[in-house]
Amino acid sequence: MVINTREKGDVVIFDIEGEIRRSDISDLTLHQLVKDQLDVGKRNILLNFQDVEFIDSFGVGEILASYISTHNLGGKLKIAKISKKLYLVFQVTMLTKVLEIFDQEENALDSFFKE
Amino acid sequence: MARNHLYKILSRIVEIKPGEEVISLLLFSYYFLIMAPYYIIKPVRDAKYLIAEGSLNLPIAYLATAIFMGFFVGFYSRVRVRVPRHVLIISSLIFFIVTCFLAGFFFIQDVSWMPLAFWIWANVLVVVLSAQFWILVNVVFNPREAKRMIGFFTSGGILGGVFGGLLTGYLGGKIPDYLLFIATGLLFASIFVVNSIFIWQKKSKGIYAHPDQDEKGGRGKLSRVGFKDCFDTVRKNYYLVLLAAIVTLTFVVPTFIDWQSKVVIENKFQPDEYTTFFGYFHAGLLVVPFFISILMTSSIIKRFGIRLTLLLYPLILLLCSLGIAAVPGILFAVLIKGSDKCLSFSLNQSVRELLYIPISQEQKYKAKIFIDMFLNRFAKGIGAMVLFVFIFIPMNWQDRVKIVSVIAILFILAWIFLNLKVSKEYTNTIKDQLKMKWDRADRFVAETVDIDYTKLVFDLMESKDRSSVLYSLHLFDLIRQDKLTPELRKLISYKSDEVKASSLGVLLEADETTLMPETEDYIDDEVLQKEIKEIISLDVYQEIMRNYVDKLMVEESDDSEVGKMEVAKAIGLMDAQSPLVQKLEGLLQEESPEISKYAVESAARIGRRGYVPTIVHKLGNPLSRQDASAALEKFGQRIIGTLSDYLGDAEEDIEVRRELASVLARIGSQDAVDSLTLELEEEKEDLDLDIIDALDRIRCEHPDILFQKENIKTKVAREIKKYYQSLVRFIESIPEGTTKDPQQPQPKHLADLMTNIFKLLGLIYPHEDIFKAYQNLRTGTVDSMAYAVELLDNTLEKEMRDLILPIVEDISPDQKVRRIRNLLRVSPVFKKIHGKAKSL
Numbered sequence: 001m002v003i004n005t006r007e008k009g010d011v012v013i014f015d016i017e018g019e020i021r022r023s024d025i026s027d028l029t030l031h032q033l034v035k036d037q038l039d040v041g042k043r044n045i046l047l048n049f050q051d052v053e054f055i056d057s058f059g060v061g062e063i064l065a066s067y068i069s070t071h072n073l074g075g076k077l078k079i080a081k082i083s084k085k086l087y088l089v090f091q092v093t094m095l096t097k098v099l100e101i102f103d104q105e106e107n108a109l110d111s112f113f114k115e
Numbered sequence: 116m117a118r119n120h121l122y123k124i125l126s127r128i129v130e131i132k133p134g135e136e137v138i139s140l141l142l143f144s145y146y147f148l149i150m151a152p153y154y155i156i157k158p159v160r161d162a163k164y165l166i167a168e169g170s171l172n173l174p175i176a177y178l179a180t181a182i183f184m185g186f187f188v189g190f191y192s193r194v195r196v197r198v199p200r201h202v203l204i205i206s207s208l209i210f211f212i213v214t215c216f217l218a219g220f221f222f223i224q225d226v227s228w229m230p231l232a233f234w235i236w237a238n239v240l241v242v243v244l245s246a247q248f249w250i251l252v253n254v255v256f257n258p259r260e261a262k263r264m265i266g267f268f269t270s271g272g273i274l275g276g277v278f279g280g281l282l283t284g285y286l287g288g289k290i291p292d293y294l295l296f297i298a299t300g301l302l303f304a305s306i307f308v309v310n311s312i313f314i315w316q317k318k319s320k321g322i323y324a325h326p327d328q329d330e331k332g333g334r335g336k337l338s339r340v341g342f343k344d345c346f347d348t349v350r351k352n353y354y355l356v357l358l359a360a361i362v363t364l365t366f367v368v369p370t371f372i373d374w375q376s377k378v379v380i381e382n383k384f385q386p387d388e389y390t391t392f393f394g395y396f397h398a399g400l401l402v403v404p405f406f407i408s409i410l411m412t413s414s415i416i417k418r419f420g421i422r423l424t425l426l427l428y429p430l431i432l433l434l435c436s437l438g439i440a441a442v443p444g445i446l447f448a449v450l451i452k453g454s455d456k457c458l459s460f461s462l463n464q465s466v467r468e469l470l471y472i473p474i475s476q477e478q479k480y481k482a483k484i485f486i487d488m489f490l491n492r493f494a495k496g497i498g499a500m501v502l503f504v505f506i507f508i509p510m511n512w513q514d515r516v517k518i519v520s521v522i523a524i525l526f527i528l529a530w531i532f533l534n535l536k537v538s539k540e541y542t543n544t545i546k547d548q549l550k551m552k553w554d555r556a557d558r559f560v561a562e563t564v565d566i567d568y569t570k571l572v573f574d575l576m577e578s579k580d581r582s583s584v585l586y587s588l589h590l591f592d593l594i595r596q597d598k599l600t601p602e603l604r605k606l607i608s609y610k611s612d613e614v615k616a617s618s619l620g621v622l623l624e625a626d627e628t629t630l631m632p633e634t635e636d637y638i639d640d641e642v643l644q645k646e647i648k649e650i651i652s653l654d655v656y657q658e659i660m661r662n663y664v665d666k667l668m669v670e671e672s673d674d675s676e677v678g679k680m681e682v683a684k685a686i687g688l689m690d691a692q693s694p695l696v697q698k699l700e701g702l703l704q705e706e707s708p709e710i711s712k713y714a715v716e717s718a719a720r721i722g723r724r725g726y727v728p729t730i731v732h733k734l735g736n737p738l739s740r741q742d743a744s745a746a747l748e749k750f751g752q753r754i755i756g757t758l759s760d761y762l763g764d765a766e767e768d769i770e771v772r773r774e775l776a777s778v779l780a781r782i783g784s785q786d787a788v789d790s791l792t793l794e795l796e797e798e799k800e801d802l803d804l805d806i807i808d809a810l811d812r813i814r815c816e817h818p819d820i821l822f823q824k825e826n827i828k829t830k831v832a833r834e835i836k837k838y839y840q841s842l843v844r845f846i847e848s849i850p851e852g853t854t855k856d857p858q859q860p861q862p863k864h865l866a867d868l869m870t871n872i873f874k875l876l877g878l879i880y881p882h883e884d885i886f887k888a889y890q891n892l893r894t895g896t897v898d899s900m901a902y903a904v905e906l907l908d909n910t911l912e913k914e915m916r917d918l919i920l921p922i923v924e925d926i927s928p929d930q931k932v933r934r935i936r937n938l939l940r941v942s943p944v945f946k947k948i949h950g951k952a953k954s955l
Binding site for chain 1: 552553555556557559560563564565566568569570571572573574576577600602603606708709712737738741742808863866890893894
C-alpha cells in the first residue's frame with residue numbers, strides 16, 4: 001500500500017494505492033498518518049480510494065480509528081471514489097451510516113468548504 | 116504615540132485592550148455629558164415640584180410619568196425603526212437641548228403647569244438618553260467586553276452626576292433660574308462626542324460591528340419592531356419575564372424610598388433651601404457610587420459572581436427599611452436614600468446590564484425598549500398607586516413613613532426571591548446560546564456500527580480468494596453468532612467477481628430491501644451448527660488436528676502461514692476444554708500479524724487469563740494493536756488489576772501503556788476509573804493525554820460513574836500551572852512589535868494542555884456544559900466565545916474559576932502574562948499542590 005498526501009485549501013487528501021491490509025503495511029499505518037496531520041493542526045481529512053481495490057478488517061479498523069481521532073478533535077474525515085464493491089460491503093456493515101462517502105473528489109471537497 | 120500613552124493611562128484604571136482606549140473614553144464622556152445635565156435638571160425638578168405641589172402630591176407626578184411613558188414608548192419604538200441610530204440619537208439630543216432651553220425660559224416666566232410637565236419631561240430625558248447610551252454600548256462591544264468595562268462607563272455617568280449635582284448645589288442659591296441653560300450647554304457638547312463615536316464605529320466596521328446590528332438602527336431584522344412586538348418578546352421568554360419582574364421591583368421599591376426621604380426632608384428644611392440641598396445631596400450621594408463603580412464593580416462581580424452581586428442591593432435596602440420602619444427620622448432617611456443611590460447607580464446598574472448578556476442582540480434590543488424605557492417608569496406608577504392609598508388615610512408623616520417601610524420590605528423580599536430565580540435562569544440561558552459542535556465519535560461509532568461483525572464481514576470477503584477453509588470458518592462464525600443476514604447472504608452468493616462487478620451498479624441503485632437477487636443455495640443454519648459442533652468434539656478429530664498442527668507449527672512458508680491462520684481461527688470456535696486449545700499459546704507467539712489477529716481473537720473467546728501478558732505485549736506493534744486491544748476489552752473487568760499493573764510499569768513500552776489507557780476506557784467501569792485516576796496522580800507526563808482522554812471517554816459513555824473530585828482538582832491545577840508556564844514562555848518568545856495573540860494557533864503542547872484541562876473539568880463539572888464552553892472557545896465566533904467564558908464563569912467554583920478565566924478571557928497578552936504571574940505567585944491552589952508534592 002502506498003499513501004501520498006496533498007492539500008487543497010484546508011483539506012488534506014490521502015491518495016491511497018493498493019489494498020489496506022495487515023500484510024501490506026510496511027512503514028506507517030493510515031491512522032498514524034492521519035494523527036500526524038491532526039498534530040499539526042489539520043482538521044479536514046479526505047481519503048481518496050480511487051486506487052483501492054479492497055481492504056481487510058485491519059483496514060476497516062484503521063479507517064474507523066482515523067475517523068474517531070479526527071472527529072474527537074472537531075474535524076471531519078470523509079471518503080471519496082470508493083469502488084462499488086467496497087461500497088456495497090460498507091452498506092451491508094452499516095459503515096455508510098458513519099462515514100461520509102462521495103463518488104467524486106470535488107463533491108467531497110465542496111462538502112468540506114460548505115461546512 | 117498619543118494612543119499608546121492613553122492606553123497606558125486607561126489600562127491602570129480599567130481592563131482594556133489596545134485599540135479600545137479611544138472608544139472607551141468616548142463612551143465614558145458620552146455618559147458623563149448626559150448624566151451631568153440630568154443631575155442639574157433633577158434637583159430643579161424636585162425643588163420646583165415640592166414647592167408648587169408638596170410631597171403628598173408626588174404620587175401624582177409618578178403616575179402621570181408612568182402613563183405618559185406608555186404612550187411615549189409606543190411612539191419612540193415606531194420612530195426608532197424608521198430612523199438610523201446616529202440620526203435618532205442626535206435628533207433626541209437636539210430635541211432635549213431645545214426643550215431644556217424653553218423650560219428654563221418658562222420657569223423664569225413662572226408658568227403654572229411647568230412643575231408637573233417638567234417632572235415628566237425630565238423623566239423622559241433620562242430614560243431616552245440612558246437607553247440610547249446602553250444600546251450603543253451593546254452595539255459596540257460584545258458581552259464579555261462590556262462586562263470588563265461596564266464599571267468604567269457607569270463611573271462616567273456617576274462622575275457626570277457628581278459634577279452636575281455639585282454645580283447645582285453651588286449655583287442653586289445664586290442663579291437658580293439659569294441652571295437649565297447650563298444643562299443645555301452640556302447636552303450640546305454631547306452631540307460632538309456622539310458624532311465622534313459614530314465616526315469611530317464606521318472606521319472600525321468589521322471589527323466591532325455585530326452581524327445583526329447595523330448602523331441604521333437594525334432596520335433589517337428589526338424592521339417591524341413596535342411596542343407590541345417588544346412586549347411579546349418579553350412575554351414569551353421566561354428569562355425576560357423574570358428580568359422584567361425584577362426591574363419592576365427595582366423601581367417600585369426606590370419609589371417608596373424616594374417618597375419617604377422627600378417626606379422627611381420636607382419636614383426638616385425650608386422650601387428655599389430645597390434646590391441647594393438636593394444639589395449637594397445628589398452630588399454627595401454620587402461620590403460614593405463613583406468610587407464603587409470605578410474601583411469595585413468589576414472586582415465585586417468577579418469575586419461574588421452575578422448571583423451574589425444581584426442580592427447585595429436588595430439586602431442592604433432591606434436592612435435600611437427595617438431601620439427607617441423603627442426610627443423614621445433624618446438619619447435613616449439619608450441612609451436609605453444614600454444606599455439606594457449608591458448601589459442603584461453603581462452595582463445594580465452594571466449587574467442589570469449584565470443580565471442582558473445571554474439573550475440575542477435582537478431580543479436584547481426589543482426587551483430594552485420595553486423594560487428600560489417603559490417598564491421602569493410604569494413600575495414607578497405602580498409604586499405611586501400604592502402610595503396614593505396613604506395620602507388619603509389621615510395620619511402623621513412618621514406613621515406614613517413606617518407603613519410604607521413595611522410595604523417596601525415585602526416588595527424587597529419578593530425581589531430577593533426573583534433575583535435567586537433569575538440568576539439560575541441566567542446560566543441556563545447562556546447554555547442555550549451555545550451549541551455542542553461535536554460529540555465524541557467513539558461513542559457514535561460504537562452505537563452505530565457492530566465493529567466485530569463488520570470486521571468479520573471484511574475478513575470473510577477478503578478470505579474468499581485466499582483460503583476456502585478460512586472463508587468457511589468465517590461463514591460458520593457468522594452463522595454461530597446469528598449474524599448471517601439476508602443482505603450478507605446475497606452479497607457472498609455471487610460466483611465470480613466479474614458477475615459481482617457488473618451487477619453492482621444495478622444493485623446500488625436498487626432499494627436496500629431488494630439489494631441482491633435471490634440465491635438458490637440456502638444453508639440450514641441450525642443443522643450445520645450442530646453437525647460442525649459434533650465433528651469438532653470428536654476425539655478422533657482432535658487427535659488428527661493435533662498432529663496436523665504440530666507439523667504446521669514447525670513449517671515456515673506462505674502455505675503454513677495460511678494454515679496457522681485457519682487453525683487459530685478454528686480454535687476460537689471450539690470449547691475452552693478442547694485439547695486443541697492448548698496449541699493457541701504457540702500461535703499467540705507467532706510474529707505474523709495475520710496469525711496473531713486470529714490467535715488473539717480466539718484467546719479472547721476462550722478467555723484464559725494466562726493469555727493476557729502475551730496479548731498486552733502485542734499492543735506495542737501497530738499491526739497487532741487493534742486486535743490485541745479489542746481482545747483485552749473482551750476479557751473485561753476481571754483483568755483490570757493486571758492491566759493497571761502494566762499501565763503503571765515505567766519499564767513497559769510506552770506505546771503499550773498508551774493503548775492500555777484506551778482499553779481501560781473501553782471496559783469503562785468504576786475500577787477502570789479508579790485505576791486511571793491513580794495513574795494520573797503519578798505525574799507521568801507522557802501518558803497524561805491518553806489517561807485523561809480515557810477518563811473523558813468513560814465520563815461520556817457512563818455518566819453515573821463517580822470520579823474522585825479532589826484528586827481530579829489537584830490534577831487540573833497542575834495542568835493549569837504547566838499551561839501558565841508554557842503560555843508565558845510562548846508569549847514572551849514572540850518578538851516585540853509583532854501581534855501577540857495566544858488564542859490563535861497555539862503550539863501543540865499548549866493546545867494539548869488546554870484539552871487536558873477541559874477534559875478534567877468535564878469529569879467533575881457538568882460534562883456537556885464544559886464541552887460546550889471548550890468547543891466554542893476553540894472554534895466559535897467572537898460572541899460565542901464570550902458566551903463560553905460567561906458559562907464557565909457561572910459554572911466553575913471560585914478557586915477553579917480564578918485559574919481558568921485568565922486563560923480563556925479575551926484580554927491582551929500583556930495583561931494575561933501579568934495575571935498569570937500574579938496567580939502563580941499568590942494562588943492558594945498552587946500553594947496547596949506544591950505542599951502536596953513536597954509531602955510526597
